[in-house]
Amino acid sequence: MTLQASPVAPAENTPTASRVYPAARVITSDDDAISVARHLASRFAVDAARRDRERTLPFEELDACSQAGLWAITVPRTYGGAQVSYATVGQVFAILAAADPSIAQIQQNHNSAVFWLWKTGSEQQRAHFLGAILRGARFGNANVDAEPQQNPGPRMSITPDGDGYRLSGRKLYATGALFADYVSTIGQDDRGRRIVAIVPAEHPGMTIVDDWESFGQKTTASGTVTFDDVWVPSLNVLPIYRSYDEWPQNAITQISHVGIDAGIARAAVDATIAFIRQRTSNPIAPPTGPIHSDPYVIFQLGELKTRLHAAEAMMERAGREIDLCLADPQPDSVANASIAVAEAKALTTEIAIEASNKLFELAGTRSTHPSFNLDRHWRNARVHTLHDPVRWKYAAIGDFYLNGVRPPSGGQT
Template structure:
């Protein structure tokens, strides 16, 4: 099925995608961002299992989220935003993911777009696009090239043409594109450096195919985007290679993923505890005694909770290192931020998978009944943690501390 890229009307001008609903609320502080995330999460959690079971795409929830200002929380203060800390970014993503990890994942690439615009955009680009984001515009991605791997360099063609650029190519795993006002897509310039083109929703030549069929993260609609000789003005192209060379772009991208994994883990543990307590209140007690009194169950839950809290603490530490790096972006601070996020991502990956798996060990056979849909926690963890192998994290951390090798600036860490 081929769908238009956004719920808004097709763009009348190739630089901008107009919205048909009121301007978004503007968040004023870190505390407000966390409070809004907590309030929305309590609402999103109510129907999360049903959305997963029936694959109901969360358009209404995304509209609520962006209109509440969360999608603009990292817009710089100089452009009217709250410019929240990356400690707060990690917490917000964890809060949203504990309610519905698909909703959190859809926002993940948008946050990278905000940072690209801030650090590599011209003043005109910043004013135009960051202003749109502050009013509620959403960015989706079309960054992963389709085709057999490995192939050196992106196969996306972004070439200069008539005061603008022409785009042709096919992209996979396009999370957020279906719900976006703008779709960003990565290619290379003539020197082989990474650049991104921003295509407005409904723009001629861009088609979004809702063909996402994974068993996890089912409502992210991370399908395929096809660009067929699309033209965009120069205003819509950014030299994002600078963001990777001069700023902690990898760390900023990855901390959102770590927050999502932490949220999935917390949701799985909360579901486990709630299910055990429900069983404990059942008048028919098993011969071995109440499950909540089983010392092995108590031990395993204690271990899982401890590992979750350790991962959350590392997530906060990683956000702090990013904030320090942004204040002083030197080679050492860039490396420290990247390594701190790698450490956090390693732990959040492991606890997300472990919590989703042990849910059934601890809650018992009845917890596998499809009416509870508790397997969604494991499915979401298993799929989301595949974004980048955790073995890379430990290798990068070990190489840094043992041999003093800084992680690469332009790749996964």
């Protein structure tokens, strides 16, 4: 790949991230994005099992993504990006997740930040931050309030202070923050509206703790972030409530999750087939005969492949619905995009869990040996699919088609 050198340049008197990427390739098209994703995924898959077993955080892999321009694929064309289709976004996430779903999940919140900047940022904010993203900068998140809340919405207040804003609070599940050049954190303004503050890495008052513990998605570093009387300039605050009120923000956010689940399912099915084929080549066949000749194994693998392809087709459809909505954002098109993504998310959730569970049933007892670490597929599926439970999806889908009820713009469908 040809690399294009271009350092991140800070705006005058603006706190910016301390890490820079001296050379970042600029992806130019949908095909280019998919090609780059496949190239990187082939590298990431090699050590994915080891990273999971040892909980080795993917710093080098994420730098490779930044250098290759993969985190800038949704930057608008008017700001130098490829502005790829959201069908391509889903496919890119699926390709990466099939290799290592933790790496794919780390990028998920970054893509939301790109959309926030595009649709709610001022011209100065777009030029500054989208330009930095094109040059390799990464956004992480610190959005989930640590304290319990009685009412929907963020608890943390982001309040005006001189030429900027001040905030304090503690956030959980901060996926990507440890690897980020900028950490976006959602709070509310004095009218209770959802806004976001963009805090540069290593900024005074921000502390990131790698205390993420889970049996799946082990290397996302989705830990805790504390903001202690942090001040940022006005350039670093976005009125993202507009993105939820006027645009398909929920669909934009969740198409990445759809891709991650699809990728986990694909990896589980591929691992099942590879393991069965390896056993078939073993000169000592099981007493019941070669497993690849078992008609019930053949039947169930056929089912899994069919359901996987159906889920992937629904992901493609959902991405196209988002594209249509962006071309003509109306209440109906926003609802159509949200429902299409919900349908795809329901199917990818189910096939990810089913395929990663069936792996052991079809591949046999030997597949459970720790040396293969095949259980990572089920662990990753079980943990990641807990994002936005499918029971919410089916309820919203049914209410939409039966009663014409559009999904709420500010919630998660």
